[in-house]
Amino acid sequence: MINQMIESILQPIFSEAMLNAGYADYIHLLHFEKPKISSHGDCATTIALSLTKSAKKPPRAIAEEIIQQLQFDTVLIASVEIAGPGFINIRFGELFYTKLLESIALAGESYGKSSVGNGKKVNVEYVSANPTGELHLGHGRNACIGDVIANLYHWSGYDVTREYYFNNAGNQMTLLGLSVHARYCQIFDTTYPFPENGYKGEYISDIAQQLSEAHGNSLVEPTDSHIAVCKYAAEKWCTDSIQKTMATLNIAHDVYFNEQTLYEDGSIDKTIQDLREKQLVYEKEGALWIALSKIQEKLTDRVIVKSTGEPTYRLPDIAYHRNKFERGYDTIVDVFGVDHIATVPDIIAATKALGYDDEKIHVLLYQFVTLMENGEQVKMSKRSGKSYTLNELLNDVGGDVVRFFFIMRSINTHLEFDLALAKEQSEKNPVLYVQYAHARICRIMETAKEREIPLTNNNNYSLLEKDEEKNLIKTLARFEEHIQRALASHEPYIITEYLRELASDFHAFYHHCPVLRTEGELRDVRIALCKFSQSALRNGLHILGVSAPNSM
RNA sequence: GCGCCCGUAGCUCAGUCGGAUAGAGCAACAGCCUUCUAAGCUGUGGGCCAGUGGUUCGAAUCCACUCGGGCGUACCA
Numbered sequence: 001m002i003n004q005m006i007e008s009i010l011q012p013i014f015s016e017a018m019l020n021a022g023y024a025d026y027i028h029l030l031h032f033e034k035p036k037i038s039s040h041g042d043c044a045t046t047i048a049l050s051l052t053k054s055a056k057k058p059p060r061a062i063a064e065e066i067i068q069q070l071q072f073d074t075v076l077i078a079s080v081e082i083a084g085p086g087f088i089n090i091r092f093g094e095l096f097y098t099k100l101l102e103s104i105a106l107a108g109e110s111y112g113k114s115s116v117g118n119g120k121k122v123n124v125e126y127v128s129a130n131p132t133g134e135l136h137l138g139h140g141r142n143a144c145i146g147d148v149i150a151n152l153y154h155w156s157g158y159d160v161t162r163e164y165y166f167n168n169a170g171n172q173m174t175l176l177g178l179s180v181h182a183r184y185c186q187i188f189d190t191t192y193p194f195p196e197n198g199y200k201g202e203y204i205s206d207i208a209q210q211l212s213e214a215h216g217n218s219l220v221e222p223t224d225s226h227i228a229v230c231k232y233a234a235e236k237w238c239t240d241s242i243q244k245t246m247a248t249l250n251i252a253h254d255v256y257f258n259e260q261t262l263y264e265d266g267s268i269d270k271t272i273q274d275l276r277e278k279q280l281v282y283e284k285e286g287a288l289w290i291a292l293s294k295i296q297e298k299l300t301d302r303v304i305v306k307s308t309g310e311p312t313y314r315l316p317d318i319a320y321h322r323n324k325f326e327r328g329y330d331t332i333v334d335v336f337g338v339d340h341i342a343t344v345p346d347i348i349a350a351t352k353a354l355g356y357d358d359e360k361i362h363v364l365l366y367q368f369v370t371l372m373e374n375g376e377q378v379k380m381s382k383r384s385g386k387s388y389t390l391n392e393l394l395n396d397v398g399g400d401v402v403r404f405f406f407i408m409r410s411i412n413t414h415l416e417f418d419l420a421l422a423k424e425q426s427e428k429n430p431v432l433y434v435q436y437a438h439a440r441i442c443r444i445m446e447t448a449k450e451r452e453i454p455l456t457n458n459n460n461y462s463l464l465e466k467d468e469e470k471n472l473i474k475t476l477a478r479f480e481e482h483i484q485r486a487l488a489s490h491e492p493y494i495i496t497e498y499l500r501e502l503a504s505d506f507h508a509f510y511h512h513c514p515v516l517r518t519e520g521e522l523r524d525v526r527i528a529l530c531k532f533s534q535s536a537l538r539n540g541l542h543i544l545g546v547s548a549p550n551s552m
Numbered sequence: 553g554c555g556c557c558c559g560u561a562g563c564u565c566a567g568u569c570g571g572a573u574a575g576a577g578c579a580a581c582a583g584c585c586u587u588c589u590a591a592g593c594u595g596u597g598g599g600c601c602a603g604u605g606g607u608u609c610g611a612a613u614c615c616a617c618u619c620g621g622g623c624g625u626a627c628c629a
Contacts, residue, residue: 036574086572341557342556504576510588511593
């Protein structure tokens with residue numbers, strides 16, 4: 001909102017001045033930014049600083065020349081000053097604020113929504129855990145990042161598919177079945193051996209216990225069919241657990257894509273065949289290799305079909321991405337943990353070699369979550385079994401806190417999860433600060449309704465002249481800009497930071513500017529400002545998947 | 553060894569396409585409830601931006617090297 005205003009108001013005025021001052025060739029360098037320190041102004045440009053080299057003049061002199069040519073209406077732009085080494089600081093006039101508020105009013109309850117995506121198809125793949133255990137905290141970060149990214153696309157007018165890729169076949173599942181069977185047998189014979197590298201989590205024993213209750217000791221013979229029963233029970237248990245956790249987080253995928261489909265519909269074979277035609281595969285030591293070094297020098301060749309005849313994970317991954325392309329997505333987003341970093345360039349190179357536009361793929365690699373408890377790092381590993389699960393976390397601190405916490409940081413920094421803090425001081429969590437601002441507004445709106453104060457669209461916005469009001473308006477006007485920035489950089493934390501700032505500006509306004517304790521036009525226009533803030537807070541929280549309570 | 557990410561206040565983190573006095577939250581300290589919710593507001597203290605050198609009017613930001621932490625470097629996913 002504010003950007004459009006700056007573009008449509010400031011840009012022409014300054015371009016004109018630059019033209020008249022003899023800097024016509026450099027108009028494309030002109031841009032405006034928000035000064036770090038608010039007392040410097042509402043808006044600033046560094047154009048004079050960036051012209052020093054080409055103009056061979058001191059920056060302040062250039063700024064002077066440009067300012068002398070400026071022609072503007074003081075209702076729109078209150079002041080323009082040179083500061084520091086040559087910054088040009090601009091202060092908005094009352095009409096500028098009025099125009100901002102009018103456009104926010106026009107957007108109404110859907111403030112923040114845009115159609116920049118123009119209905120383009122986007123596929124966001126996230127979570128994608130195989131049913132071999134419960135979701136842990138790493139999956140939690142994945143789930144929350146992915147869901148917010150999908151929401152950001154949705155709010156920007158894209159047609160979004162939320163997808164979950166999983167595999168319930170293969171080595172890991174076999175091992176899962178064997179692990180359950182071993183625990184089952186140990187119920188009857190404590191000396192029964194447990195498979196090396198087997199899944200050691202407590203849930204394995206729970207599943208085994210359930211099996212013993214249903215089947216007695218009839219499954220102790222380690223036959224294929226008995227192990228299959230164990231495997232099936234384990235898969236069912238894990239799938240249910242994952243679904244339950246996702247439901248608690250309020251995440252619903254549109255598509256569950258099973259890796260098996262790629263084998264069944266011939267995609268795997270076709271991928272090998274097509275790579276072969278392009279002479280990108282060769283046999284060596286009984287295995288089938290993909291010649292990645294031929295596609296890109298930096299890459300090293302990898303095995304895609306083992307000498308045992310089984311494919312490695314790379315092959316279905318390539319076929320899967322191909323499948324997404326074939327489904328016609330304009331943008332493909334994958335949310336992976338950093339441990340996948342080695343495979344990403346391989347898959348991108350392979351899909352490119354197969355003739356797809358690799359620019360459409362965006363792989364979001366998030367850094368690991370480290371869980372801290374009493375100042376010590378708790379190691380999380382599914383197979384060792386010592387893990388604090390996402391479900392336990394949800395029970396302990398609730399969905400809103402979990403969602404906010406997992407996206408509070410840039411995806412490429414480690415997320416330190418202080419369990420003690422999350423459990424004991426969840427009231428101090430920033431999510432409550434933001435929610436509280438929303439709840440406060442709701443109370444004002446309710447009271448206004450009870451007192452039968454009519455909401456008008458004809459507000460005299462020029463009455464909003466206190467600093468707290470102006471700050472709130474400026475922050476409010478940057479909502480859309482932050483959504484776009486979060487989307488373009490695929491960084492959900494930008495929204496959490498923005499909402500904190502917005503809530504902070506609202507709390508300050510609330511404290512310094514009485515709303516219902518004022519009379520007449522000023523009261524009405526402040527109610528309007530509350531309403532706009534309510535929409536932005538509610539919509540922002542909605543994008544984060546966090547609830548916006550009416551009272552707290 | 554090589555590749556990627558990170559190192560900023562006591563703690564957790566922003567800022568990294570070079571720009572003004574390096575910011576926020578938490579923690580600490582001092583104030584503010586006869587008022588639309590004090591889950592709030594206002595103020596104070598706190599920094600050799602890991603280190604060294606370079607590039608220039610100007611570097612937390614760019615380049616080189618060094619030191620610390622994480623991840624990867626599979627015929628595991």
